[in-house]
Amino acid sequence: MYFNFVYSIPSIFISIICDIWSNKYSHKIPMILANIVCILSTIINLFLSNIKFNFSIEIFFFSNIFLSLFGSTSIIFSIVYNYYLYITTSQTRTQHLGIIESCFMFGLTIGLILSEIFLDLPNFQLNYLLIIFIHLINILYIIFYVKEVIEIQYESF
Numbered sequence: 001m002y003f004n005f006v007y008s009i010p011s012i013f014i015s016i017i018c019d020i021w022s023n024k025y026s027h028k029i030p031m032i033l034a035n036i037v038c039i040l041s042t043i044i045n046l047f048l049s050n051i052k053f054n055f056s057i058e059i060f061f062f063s064n065i066f067l068s069l070f071g072s073t074s075i076i077f078s079i080v081y082n083y084y085l086y087i088t089t090s091q092t093r094t095q096h097l098g099i100i101e102s103c104f105m106f107g108l109t110i111g112l113i114l115s116e117i118f119l120d121l122p123n124f125q126l127n128y129l130l131i132i133f134i135h136l137i138n139i140l141y142i143i144f145y146v147k148e149v150i151e152i153q154y155e156s157f
Helices: 002-024 028-050 057-070 073-087 093-119 126-145
Strands: none
Touching: 002 028, 002 057, 002 073, 028 057, 028 073, 028 126, 073 093, 093 126
């Protein structure tokens, strides 16, 4: 319960701020930032899982607080939906949002299957490495394939 509280409450407010900011400046930057924060949170969990001390469960809240600030699922979903509202027309929006939803569900299913396979391996830290690898692929995809729909305006001094 505490884990979900620490994860969910800050991310609700941050996702609203990210949406407003991305509408004005850039959609790509929050997308990339969310993936980078997920990588950093995963590295913290990977480090904590390799230490052989008996930690209390609260030590894992640290990575969750870090993750809820910029990389939670609600932030990623809100930024992606916000971006798709910009690139679709009113005639194709429902179809595109349906495709996004099906991709999320397909990814969730594949992720659960892969995590079960990886948990059966003697070294369960491979799950963390897989998460990092997937986020790196996301970052490369965003950099090279996602088009910026808002012109970034620089203020002159």
